[in-house]
Amino acid sequence: MLEIRNLHVAIEDGSKKILNGLDLTIHNGEVAAIMGPNGSGKSTLSYVIAGKPDYEILDGEILLDGENLLDMEPDARAAAGVFLAFQYPLEIPGVATMTFLKAAMNAQSRARGEGELKTPDFMRRVKMGADKLGIPQEMLRRGLNVGFSGGEKKRMEILQMALLEPSIAILDETDSGLDIDALKIVSEGVNALRSADRSFLVITHYQRLLNYIVPDTVHVMSKGRIVKTGGKALALELEANGYADYVSNVAA
Amino acid sequence: MPITSRTLRREDPLMASVTPLKTAAELALIAQGASVPALRQPAFERFATAGLPHRRIEAYHYTDLRALLKDAPPLAKAGAVVSGASLWDGLDAFVVAIIDGHATWAQSDELVGISINLKSDAPDDGLAADSVFPTEGDPIVALNAAFVDQTLHLAVAGGAVIDKPIHLRCVTTGAVSAYGRVVVEIADGAKLTLVETHEGAKGGLANSVVEVVVGDDVHFDHVRVNLADPQATLLTTLGGRMGARSTVTSGNFVTGSALSRHQVFLRFEGEGSNATISGASLLKDRQHVDTTLVVDHAVPECVSREHFAHVLDGEATGVFQGKIIVRPHAQQTDGKMMSRAVLLADGATMNNKPELEIFADDVQCGHGATVGALDDDLLFYLRARGLPKPEAEALMLQAFVGEALEMIPQEGVRETLEALTETWLKARG
Numbered sequence: 075m076l077e078i079r080n081l082h083v084a085i086e087d088g089s090k091k092i093l094n095g096l097d098l099t100i101h102n103g104e105v106a107a108i109m110g111p112n113g114s115g116k117s118t119l120s121y122v123i124a125g126k127p128d129y130e131i132l133d134g135e136i137l138l139d140g141e142n143l144l145d146m147e148p149d150a151r152a153a154a155g156v157f158l159a160f161q162y163p164l165e166i167p168g169v170a171t172m173t174f175l176k177a178a179m180n181a182q183s184r185a186r187g188e189g190e191l192k193t194p195d196f197m198r199r200v201k202m203g204a205d206k207l208g209i210p211q212e213m214l215r216r217g218l219n220v221g222f223s224g225g226e227k228k229r230m231e232i233l234q235m236a237l238l239e240p241s242i243a244i245l246d247e248t249d250s251g252l253d254i255d256a257l258k259i260v261s262e263g264v265n266a267l268r269s270a271d272r273s274f275l276v277i278t279h280y281q282r283l284l285n286y287i288v289p290d291t292v293h294v295m296s297k298g299r300i301v302k303t304g305g306k307a308l309a310l311e312l313e314a315n316g317y318a319d320y321v322s323n324v325a326a
Numbered sequence: 327m328p329i330t331s332r333t334l335r336r337e338d339p340l341m342a343s344v345t346p347l348k349t350a351a352e353l354a355l356i357a358q359g360a361s362v363p364a365l366r367q368p369a370f371e372r373f374a375t376a377g378l379p380h381r382r383i384e385a386y387h388y389t390d391l392r393a394l395l396k397d398a399p400p401l402a403k404a405g406a407v408v409s410g411a412s413l414w415d416g417l418d419a420f421v422v423a424i425i426d427g428h429a430t431w432a433q434s435d436e437l438v439g440i441s442i443n444l445k446s447d448a449p450d451d452g453l454a455a456d457s458v459f460p461t462e463g464d465p466i467v468a469l470n471a472a473f474v475d476q477t478l479h480l481a482v483a484g485g486a487v488i489d490k491p492i493h494l495r496c497v498t499t500g501a502v503s504a505y506g507r508v509v510v511e512i513a514d515g516a517k518l519t520l521v522e523t524h525e526g527a528k529g530g531l532a533n534s535v536v537e538v539v540v541g542d543d544v545h546f547d548h549v550r551v552n553l554a555d556p557q558a559t560l561l562t563t564l565g566g567r568m569g570a571r572s573t574v575t576s577g578n579f580v581t582g583s584a585l586s587r588h589q590v591f592l593r594f595e596g597e598g599s600n601a602t603i604s605g606a607s608l609l610k611d612r613q614h615v616d617t618t619l620v621v622d623h624a625v626p627e628c629v630s631r632e633h634f635a636h637v638l639d640g641e642a643t644g645v646f647q648g649k650i651i652v653r654p655h656a657q658q659t660d661g662k663m664m665s666r667a668v669l670l671a672d673g674a675t676m677n678n679k680p681e682l683e684i685f686a687d688d689v690q691c692g693h694g695a696t697v698g699a700l701d702d703d704l705l706f707y708l709r710a711r712g713l714p715k716p717e718a719e720a721l722m723l724q725a726f727v728g729e730a731l732e733m734i735p736q737e738g739v740r741e742t743l744e745a746l747t748e749t750w751l752k753a754r755g
Contacts, residue, residue: 124710127702152712164707168725174711177721182712217725234711 076100076123076242076273081134083115083122083298088130092118094298095134100242100291103270107284108277109309110295111317116277117161119295120246123275124158125151138242152178153185155241159231159248166218171230174218175200179237203236207263225256232263243267244275249283261286281313294320352377354398355469358503361401362472369451370472372463379465388645388677389616391465394585395559399531401473402426402502412495414523414551416742419493422478424534426499427506429478439486439516443479449507450537450565458537458565459591460620466561466589470535473505480520484513484541491519491736494536498558501529508534514541514569519736522550526558526583538566540574542596547575549739553746554582556611563589570596577734578605579743580615581750587616587645593624594656600629604733606743607635608750609642609674616645619663623656626686630660635730636667637723638674639754648693649681656686663693668700668726670719670754720751 076099083093092115100106110116122129123136125148136143143151166174180190191199204214207229219227228248235243245264249257264274264287276287284292284306292309294302294317301320302308348356355373362370378395379386406426422431422442431442451471452459459467482488498504512518526532532554540546554560560583568574578588592601607615621630636644646665667676678695700722708718727747734740 124706126706126710147715148706148709149712149714149718152710156710158710160707160710164704166704166708166722166725168728169721174708174721177713177717178708178711181714181717185712185714238712 075102075139076275077137079135079137081122081136082132083118084130084132086128086130091132092129092298093122096299098293098300100273100275102241102273103268104291105268105274105276105287105289106291106293107289107309108275108293108295108300109279109281109312111321112279114295115298116295117246120158120244120275120277123244124148124156149181150185152238153182157235157238157240157243159228159235159243159245161246161248161250163219163227163231165220167220169218171214171216171218172200175214175234175237178234182238199237200233203233206236206266207233208259209233224251225253228252228256228260229263232260236263236267241271242273242275244277246277247279248276249278249280257283257286281309284309296320348377349392349395351395351398352392358398358401359472365448366472369448369468372451373465373468373472376465385464385618385647388647388679389587389614394614399501399503399529402498402504404428404475406499408497408499412493412523412525414493414495414521414742417491417493417521417738419491419521421493421495424478424494424496424506424508426497426502426504427475427534429476429506436490439483440488440492440518441479441481443481445477445479446475447477449474449477449535456567458539458567458593459563464563464589466533466587467535467563467565470505470507470533470563473503473533474507475505477507477509480508480510482510482512482516482518485515486513487517488519491521491739494520494522496522496524496532496534498526498530498532498554500527503531504533506532506534508536510536510538512538512540512544512546515543516541517545519547520549521739522548522562524550524552524554524560524562524582526554526560528555528557530555531559531561533561535563535565538564540566540568540572542569542571544569544572546572547735549577549579549734549736550588551743552578552580552582552586552588554586556582556584556613558583560586562587563591565591567593567595568599568601571598572596573600575602575733575735576604577731577739577743578607578617579731579746580605580607580609581746583613583615585614587618589618591620591622593622594628594630595624597625597627601631602733603630603632604730605634606727606730606747607644608637608727608747609644610639610754611642612640613642614645615643617647618645619648621650621661623650623652623659623661625653626656627658628656628660630662631733632663633730633733634665635727636665636676637670637727638667638676639670641671641673643675643677645677646695647679647681649683650691650693652682652684652686652689652691654685657688659686659689659691661689661691665695666726666729667697668723669697670700716755720748720754723751724748
């Protein structure tokens, strides 16, 4: 279970406050969607959960199964079960995708006190995961994300998620830059990973993604807070009416 | 009235005509010059007149040998032996040991197509018309020409393909000055791989010069590896000229020595040739490492690629000076030079001096130089996947160094250098 309580966050030099007392709880097995206008703090929330160092935490806590993530380094959070699928996955020339995947999986195993994967087991798991997402073997030999299209990069993020088996997966605008076919492949990949002990936080601008990844709860974010919570019908309402009601509510 | 050193400082315009004080290293070198035989006296005299190069000499602006070289240890004597394996165990090569500048090798049936001899003639000091060194003279080459006892000649016969690399294992055995000179002649159509490794001892000064004359249709691969003691000084020079349709690669790898300078002077003299020159330096503490490169396109239609990577930690200083010259008739020249540096600590310094001197009008030439820290966003991406910070940094640095190592064609050599990179990164912690 992920519990965020009264989270106040500014960008590092303290000049601009982005999250203003955000509260959010995601239960095990729950798929929660966060929607909101540009600049409402959605991506910041995802980075702060994952531990990006560019932010100053002014107040509040983020608990994953009772442990405060804010006390942990980004790699320790990953080993504890946090996974962030990046909106813009980074390219790492010179590091073969396979090398990177193995380093990441082994680092997390070590951090949890488990043994490292045997190479044949690793290869089998990567091949199975890649096949499901339509990722050719040739891509795995290339530098990580180097020369990949937008859709290929997003599929690679989902492959990493499948291999790392997080307990809370955050998808930061995973639908951006995807055509409808790629959106289906990525959504199927996510749906295949839904389980009773894994939660998802799906961040998106548009309701469209939620046709494919059907959420249990929908939260509207504005000016750094959750201003409305509802079921999946709320997403449809937002699609029809826009965010104007919620934005002005907060302003008033 | 006694003259204080302050009144003799060269910066003082009123005293500009006063002969500067000799440094301890210069005085030691001049004393050693008494033993230089007559045929090498001219080279020595030129050194003695000019002294060690300093920051007002443009080519030594960032590596002021007058300030950096504290002393010149006594000249090495012949006959020292080295026990123990080379640091380069994995390489299947024909080994020529150059111990304190003196070469020894085993007689072998394997040496088909290549002859190895020692000579004691006066070496090229840059003054000969066909010299591979800068005609204005280079002080490191002049010092080498003054003090070498012998020249090792490797001659590869026309059309000979030497499959096994020749490994010049250069060792300085103690706090001595060692001067080594190697002349390599590769006749038309031949193929040779030459690997130089340098193991310098604490307090030792090694000055090693390799001259290469490459014929037409030759394939020559060269690697220089500096694994010298962290308190050694290592000055190395590769001078070469190339005939037509030949391919030359030269890779340089540095983790060793307190003070080091590697110079490459390469001249294209035949059309249709190409050269790839690369380097990777991993430096820490107070190491000062200089790579100086002059690629001279004297004829049309040649291609050169240069890529250098520096990783600088602690208070280390890196210097890269790279110059591509394109002579007036060298049309269709294609030259690209890149120098990239990563600074891992606030105290680290990188000096980049890329230069293009182009006198022809139909050429493609470019250069780039970057200096920066590791990319924070990339680092976060790797850490968000579970890699602890040192491991994430090591992976990024390995990729960074790998870009330069990739240009070395021999897989075995490359893998060894990759392993040395990993060892360096692990030691960093």
